[in-house]
Amino acid sequence: AQKITQTQPGMFVQEKEAVTLDCTYDTSDQSYGLFWYKQPSSGEMIFLIYQGSYDEQNATEGRYSLNFQKARKSANLVISASQLGDSAMYFCAMREGWGAAGNKLTFGGGTRVLVKP
Amino acid sequence: GAGVSQSPSNKVTEKGKDVELRCDPISGHTALYWYRQRLGQGLEFLIYFQGNSAPDKSGLPSDRFSAERTGESVSTLTIQRTQQEDSAVYLCASRSDIDGNTIYFGEGSWLTVV
Numbered sequence: 001a002q003k004i005t006q007t008q009p010g011m012f013v014q015e016k017e018a019v020t021l022d023c024t025y026d027t028s029d030q031s032y033g034l035f036w037y038k039q040p041s042s043g044e045m046i047f048l049i050y051q052g053s054y055d056e057q058n059a060t061e062g063r064y065s066l067n068f069q070k071a072r073k074s075a076n077l078v079i080s081a082s083q084l085g086d087s088a089m090y091f092c093a094m095r096e097g098w099g100a101a102g103n104k105l106t107f108g109g110g111t112r113v114l115v116k117p
Numbered sequence: 118g119a120g121v122s123q124s125p126s127n128k129v130t131e132k133g134k135d136v137e138l139r140c141d142p143i144s145g146h147t148a149l150y151w152y153r154q155r156l157g158q159g160l161e162f163l164i165y166f167q168g169n170s171a172p173d174k175s176g177l178p179s180d181r182f183s184a185e186r187t188g189e190s191v192s193t194l195t196i197q198r199t200q201q202e203d204s205a206v207y208l209c210a211s212r213s214d215i216d217g218n219t220i221y222f223g224e225g226s227w228l229t230v231v
Contacts (some may be wrong), residue, residue: 033218043206091118107160
C-alpha cells in the first residue's frame, strides 16, 4: 500500500484564488511528521510547511496552511491568494519516527499546479 | 556554505561508465539522504546516513549503486556501469538534530546516460 497518496496529478487555479492540494497517508506509528515541498521547473525542492502528529493546531506559514485531520489521516495543503509564482509541482511527504530516530522521508507522487492569470 | 551543495550539477556519461556524485551537507547536520527523481516522477529514497550509525541502504536499486559518508561530512553516491535507466536527478538532503522537522535539499545532480 502507498504510504503517501496524492490523488490530484494536476490542477489549474485562478490567480488570487485559494487552492487545496490533497494528501492522505498511511502509518501505524503514533509519532510522525508531515511535510510539503514545492518543486518549480528549476528542480530545487523548497520546504514549505511541517506538521507533527502531536501538534494540535494546524501549521501555517504565510500563505500556506496545512489542514491536518488525524483521524482521517489527511494532511491537505491550502495555498491562499495564489500567485503566478506558485506554479510548480507540490509533494507531500512523511517521516515516521521521532527526532533523530526518524529517518527517511517517503514522498507522494506530486500534484502539478498551474496558476492562470 | 549555507545550504546543501551538490556536484556536479549536470553530468552526461556514456553507458557502462562509472559516475560519482557528491553532496556537501549543511554544517552540523548529522542526517543525510539521497533520493532519485526520474523525469516527471516523484522522489525515490535511496540511502540514509545518521552520524556514525550503519546507513539505511534499503532504497538502493541494485548493487551498482553505493554511497559513502565519513562522520558528518561529505557523502559520495557512486553508480557503476551506468545504464540509461539511471538517467535522473539525484537529490541530496540533510537534517539537523536540533530542528529535526526541517529537511533541506540541494539543487540536485542531473545525470544523463547516453
